[in-house]
Structure formats: structure tokens, C-alpha cells
Amino acid sequence: MTVSALATATASALPEIHPEAVRRDSRPLRLITCGSVDDGKSTLIGRLLWDTKAVKEDQAATLHRDSGKQNDLGLPDFALLLDGLQAEREQGITIDVAYRYFSSEKRSFIVADTPGHEQYTRNMATGASTADLAVLLVDARTGLLEQTRRHATIASLMGIKQFVLAVNKIDLTNYAKAGFEQIAHDFKALALSLGVRQVTAIPMSALKGENVVYSGQAVMPWYDGPTLIETLELATQRSNQTTGFRLPVQRVCRPGESFRGYQGTVAGGSVKPGDSVAILPSGQVANVKQIVTFDLVRNAAVAGDAITLVLDRQVDVSRGDLIVSVDAQPQTGLAFDAQLVALQPEGIQPGKRYWLKAGARRQRVQVQPVSQLDLHSGKWKPAESLSMNAIGKVHLAFDELAMFDPYEQNRATGAFILIDPDTNNTVAGGMITAKRADLSGLNAGEARVILSLPADLADQLMATELLASRRDEVESRRLTTAAARDFIDGIDG
Structure with a gap:
């Protein structure tokens, strides 16, 4: 050529x-x-x-x-x-x-x-x-x-x-x-x-x-x-519009008894008064009453806007929570696959527990390296640890429910950093590739069981000795009636 x-x-x-x-x-x-x-x-x-x-x-x-x-x-x-x-x-x-x-x-x-x-x-x-x-x-x-x-x-x-x-x-x-x-x-x-x-x-x-x-x-x-x-x-710009509405809560605003708002920068999608939203990880649902900025009340907000969101009812929302569209929610679970770049001389140690920070949310996570990219051959090779500047694939196992979008769909809600709890150094920057479904403890032909329980009873059941030891095999979802019906219809299909 x-x-x-x-x-x-x-x-x-x-x-x-x-x-x-x-x-x-x-x-x-x-x-x-x-x-x-x-x-x-x-x-x-x-x-x-x-x-x-x-x-x-x-x-x-x-x-x-x-x-x-x-x-x-x-x-x-x-x-x-x-x-x-x-x-x-x-x-x-x-x-x-x-x-x-x-x-x-x-x-x-x-x-x-x-x-x-x-x-x-x-x-x-x-x-x-x-x-x-x-x-x-x-x-x-x-x-x-x-x-x-x-x-x-x-x-x-x-x-x-x-x-x-x-x-x-x-x-x-x-x-x-x-x-x-x-x-x-x-x-x-x-x-x-x-x-x-x-x-x-x-x-x-x-x-x-x-x-x-x-x-x-x-x-x-x-x-x-x-x-x-x-x-x-002539180049094009990347967009965060491939997911539904996302608002990582940075601060709860209470200037007086009559006002409660939730502040943050819209990380994806759009929202307007009257829209139904879910608060994660609790799963509570509310409607948007008002969208406030520093100088006016707005009719809508889109990705990149810094807003205060007012809901139509009292719900438990705190810093680090994620307010999302009811009908387009991120993935939630206790295990995810990710790719990361190790940034410190000590690298990434297998099985070590780190702090994972995504937006204003910080959670305990255990990291298990799986493979490392060979920059000479361009191939992924098995790896038990990751050295400084290595590019690797890892499994993330969380102690509490985590929520992410795949990085390709939303950079803001699919990216994270890892912090060493001993030194407070940022040891890696990473991106979520997929939710991990670890079914190693189940038989391949075993049927999937769905239980619909009140939230408090479900929490008690998850805390029992039987399920606590097999948390990665259990998926807990808090869904609206419509979303639950669609989920069950999908399985029946």
C-alpha cells in the first residue's frame, strides 16, 4: 500500500x-x-x-x-x-x-x-x-x-x-x-x-x-x-449517554428543616421532575420533585451538570450512595471482573484486602490477579501477582453490595482506584469489565431459585451461617414490581 x-x-x-x-x-x-x-x-x-x-x-x-x-x-x-x-x-x-x-x-x-x-x-x-x-x-x-x-x-x-x-x-x-x-x-x-x-x-x-x-x-x-x-x-467526543441516569451522591444538603437535597454531578443520562429513581444500595424508590442549581430551579439535568436533587418523600440517602433510573439500573453484586494498572512499587498482592474508591464511595475489596498483559507479544498470560506498571485482569470480591456500570458504558461509574489500607497510597487504577457470576459451588444443571421476601427478612436470611459462607453464589436484588416481573419473564423465556 x-x-x-x-x-x-x-x-x-x-x-x-x-x-x-x-x-x-x-x-x-x-x-x-x-x-x-x-x-x-x-x-x-x-x-x-x-x-x-x-x-x-x-x-x-x-x-x-x-x-x-x-x-x-x-x-x-x-x-x-x-x-x-x-x-x-x-x-x-x-x-x-x-x-x-x-x-x-x-x-x-x-x-x-x-x-x-x-x-x-x-x-x-x-x-x-x-x-x-x-x-x-x-x-x-x-x-x-x-x-x-x-x-x-x-x-x-x-x-x-x-x-x-x-x-x-x-x-x-x-x-x-x-x-x-x-x-x-x-x-x-x-x-x-x-x-x-x-x-x-x-x-x-x-x-x-x-x-x-x-x-x-x-x-x-x-x-x-x-x-x-x-x-x-474532525475528531469526535466520547459520551456518557449509554446508561440511564446516574447521580453519585457527594453531599446531603440540609440548610433548614423544610429542605433536604442530594448534591452531586450527573455521571450519565438525564433526569427531570417527575422521573422515578432508585437509591442504591438500599433499593428505595422515589420520584424527583425538584432539580436545583446554584442560581435557579431547572426543568432537566444531563451528564456533567452539578445539581441538588430533591425527592418527593423521605428516604435514607447518604454520601456514597448512587441515585439511578428505576428502569436502567447499574449492575449490583459482590463480585466483579476488572482490568487495572498497578501504580506502586509493591504492585498488587494476591488475596490482600484493599480499599476500593469509586466516586464518593469506599468499600473493602479483595483482589485476585488472574492474568497480565505481555507487552512484547500482546497476549495475556496467567499471573498470580502484578508488579508496578503491569496491566492485569483481576477478580474483585466485596464484603458489601457493590454497584457499577461496565467502563465501556460509563467511565464515571465504571472506574475506580485501589488504596492500600496500610499506607494510604493509591496502588492501582482500574475499570470494571463485567459482573462476575461465580457458580463454582453449584452443579451445572441445578435450577435457579428466586425468593421474594420483605427486605428485613431477606437481610436476616443472608446473615445466616449457610448463606454467609456462600455469598458469591447468591444474588440479592431489590426490584420494583414491574422490574421483578420483567426479570422473572426473562427466566421463564
């Missing part, structure tokens, strides 16, 4: 959007730059800021002053626009995540510059958790490295499905077409193995600005694909 054909094929993977349909006042596109160390991530973003006129005159003067001796092109050190920590400037590396805002004539952007060193992988994962698109840099001289594969894998696990492969420093290979083609081919194979199909490969020189904002056809006539900024202008 020729480079032109490759560029056309990869660019066509992105949805076609008419330029006029992209509004400057819409939510900014969030993107990260990632890849191995010294591949030019900070320089690329600095060049983007410089060429889109996002650098003010006083910033430019400071940049020229701090750059010291300029390079052969008479340009300042663009990386200094991102690397603000003293340790970063002294070592010439990125350590922390740096966020910058810039815009083109057609769209606005928020970019996160993430570190390339393996020891700062946790910072890269933080930047990827909120991004719509990943710009993965590769040095044209070295091709894909282990850290390149690690960052691509983490970005895909975080739900990023749009990648720009920036083959940087192409000028140092005399603009070699064959080298670019090979790197693009290798990365496309990696992306397909990760379930990513939207890839745009661009040869560029971040230092010289070729194919970043301005075309590099003068030196690369063999490439007729889009520049980086053109690709970003």
Missing part, C-alpha cells in the same frame, strides 16, 4: 464531519500526547500552541529568555511551554501531567502532556482517563518501543478509540517514506489487537512544524494526508 493510500484509508476511518458542523462554543476536545521518553511530546504541544497563536507576547518573551541558546532554526525550546517543574527543566523530561488550552479557527482543545518514563506511568493513566483522543508519538528512527505499546494499551483500556500516530522527527531520517510506512503498518496491527480501528498516521517534525499546523508537502511530497490540526478538528 502506498503512503497516500495508507493516509486515505486511515483518515477515512474517522467519521466525516462538515467543518461548519464543528462549533467553537461546543465542549473542547480533550486529547493526550503519549509515547516513549524523548519522542517529542512536549515539543509537539509547544509547537501546536505556538502555531495556533496560543502563546501570548509575554510568554513568548519568557520562553526566549529561558531557552538560552536557540537551536539552528532560531527557534526557542517549545518544550518549556509545558515542562514547568524545576526538576523537569533540569532533567529535560516530563514528570507531571500538564494541561493546556488552545484553539483553531474551527474548534477548541484541551491537551494533556503526559510523561514518557515508565516510572511515571500512573501520571499517563491519569491524563488518559478523561481524553477523547490520543496522539501517540513515535521516533521515526526507532519505531515502536515497549513504552509505546504500554501507553497505547492503557489508552485503549481507558476507552480511547481514536488514535493519531505521530511519526515524529521524520526530518532526521531524511523524510524516509519507507520508514514511515513500516511504522504505520506495525502500529495499525497493534491497534487492531487492542480493538482500535480509528487511526490516522502522520509523518511530522514537531521542531520544524511540518504537518503539525502547516503542511509539510514541500519536503514530503509523497504524503497528501491531513495535518495534525486538521485531524483534531
Whole structure:
């Protein structure tokens, strides 16, 4: 395949959007730059800021002053626009995540510059958790490295499905077409193995600005694909609308005896007065009476809105509870499957009990590693423990009822962190993949038994010695009459 054909094929993977349909006042596109160390991530973003006129005159003067001796092109050190920590400037590396805002004539952007060193992988994962698109840099001289594969894998696990492969420093290979083609081919194979199909490969020189904002056809006539900024202008945003209404309760508001509201940021779906909602984990049902914000009473709220929800009856709701749509509830249970990235030197120890924090909710959980991703082969291999920076699949076993959406359906209610109770360090960041149905204690042909009991009696039954020892085999649901009827009809079918 020729480079032109490759560029056309990869660019066509992105949805076609008419330029006029992209509004400057819409939510900014969030993107990260990632890849191995010294591949030019900070320089690329600095060049983007410089060429889109996002650098003010006083910033430019400071940049020229701090750059010291300029390079052969008479340009300042663009990386200094991102690397603000003293340790970063002294070592010439990125350590922390740096966020910058810039815009083109057609769209606005928020970019996160993430570190390339393996020891700062946790910072890269933080930047990827909120991004719509990943710009993965590769040095044209070295091709894909282990850290390149690690960052691509983490970005895909975080739900990023749009990648720009920036083959940087192409000028140092005399603009070699064959080298670019090979790197693009290798990365496309990696992306397909990760379930990513939207890839745009661009040869560029971040230092010289070729194919970043301005075309590099003068030196690369063999490439007729889009520049980086053109690709970003046509990218799509991720949405949290694949689930029903979700409101993680951050605070119970009681300014007086006559008012009780439940505050938080809507994490999915929408809600309006009159809607029926369920409070998890208790399962109580109420109707929405009022939606209040800091300055007005609203007729509706959608994902991203910070609201105070007032219900039509007195119910027991506390910080950490989840208010959800009655007819579109998350998964609840005592066991879930998840994927995570280990972030501390001690890694993840099998069978150890951690604190799991999801939103404002914190629960005790036991973690059992199952497999670890081999970054060289791209295959999952059995693992009894996970070392630092390892990407693994695990089983989670909770002491109390847990509620999650799969991460692919809702990032806010499907993500979590693990905290070591001994040190209070965040040891892993993870995402829920599915609810785990552990039926190892039952015969394969055994019939499923459904009991309908009053809530207090059901709690007493679950506390008996017989069921307490087999909690993972018992599923407890608090359903409305309609939901229970649908559940039973599904089993009968």
C-alpha cells in the first residue's frame, strides 16, 4: 500500500464531519500526547500552541529568555511551554501531567502532556482517563518501543478509540517514506489487537512544524494526508449517554428543616421532575420533585451538570450512595471482573484486602490477579501477582453490595482506584469489565431459585451461617414490581 493510500484509508476511518458542523462554543476536545521518553511530546504541544497563536507576547518573551541558546532554526525550546517543574527543566523530561488550552479557527482543545518514563506511568493513566483522543508519538528512527505499546494499551483500556500516530522527527531520517510506512503498518496491527480501528498516521517534525499546523508537502511530497490540526478538528467526543441516569451522591444538603437535597454531578443520562429513581444500595424508590442549581430551579439535568436533587418523600440517602433510573439500573453484586494498572512499587498482592474508591464511595475489596498483559507479544498470560506498571485482569470480591456500570458504558461509574489500607497510597487504577457470576459451588444443571421476601427478612436470611459462607453464589436484588416481573419473564423465556 502506498503512503497516500495508507493516509486515505486511515483518515477515512474517522467519521466525516462538515467543518461548519464543528462549533467553537461546543465542549473542547480533550486529547493526550503519549509515547516513549524523548519522542517529542512536549515539543509537539509547544509547537501546536505556538502555531495556533496560543502563546501570548509575554510568554513568548519568557520562553526566549529561558531557552538560552536557540537551536539552528532560531527557534526557542517549545518544550518549556509545558515542562514547568524545576526538576523537569533540569532533567529535560516530563514528570507531571500538564494541561493546556488552545484553539483553531474551527474548534477548541484541551491537551494533556503526559510523561514518557515508565516510572511515571500512573501520571499517563491519569491524563488518559478523561481524553477523547490520543496522539501517540513515535521516533521515526526507532519505531515502536515497549513504552509505546504500554501507553497505547492503557489508552485503549481507558476507552480511547481514536488514535493519531505521530511519526515524529521524520526530518532526521531524511523524510524516509519507507520508514514511515513500516511504522504505520506495525502500529495499525497493534491497534487492531487492542480493538482500535480509528487511526490516522502522520509523518511530522514537531521542531520544524511540518504537518503539525502547516503542511509539510514541500519536503514530503509523497504524503497528501491531513495535518495534525486538521485531524483534531474532525475528531469526535466520547459520551456518557449509554446508561440511564446516574447521580453519585457527594453531599446531603440540609440548610433548614423544610429542605433536604442530594448534591452531586450527573455521571450519565438525564433526569427531570417527575422521573422515578432508585437509591442504591438500599433499593428505595422515589420520584424527583425538584432539580436545583446554584442560581435557579431547572426543568432537566444531563451528564456533567452539578445539581441538588430533591425527592418527593423521605428516604435514607447518604454520601456514597448512587441515585439511578428505576428502569436502567447499574449492575449490583459482590463480585466483579476488572482490568487495572498497578501504580506502586509493591504492585498488587494476591488475596490482600484493599480499599476500593469509586466516586464518593469506599468499600473493602479483595483482589485476585488472574492474568497480565505481555507487552512484547500482546497476549495475556496467567499471573498470580502484578508488579508496578503491569496491566492485569483481576477478580474483585466485596464484603458489601457493590454497584457499577461496565467502563465501556460509563467511565464515571465504571472506574475506580485501589488504596492500600496500610499506607494510604493509591496502588492501582482500574475499570470494571463485567459482573462476575461465580457458580463454582453449584452443579451445572441445578435450577435457579428466586425468593421474594420483605427486605428485613431477606437481610436476616443472608446473615445466616449457610448463606454467609456462600455469598458469591447468591444474588440479592431489590426490584420494583414491574422490574421483578420483567426479570422473572426473562427466566421463564
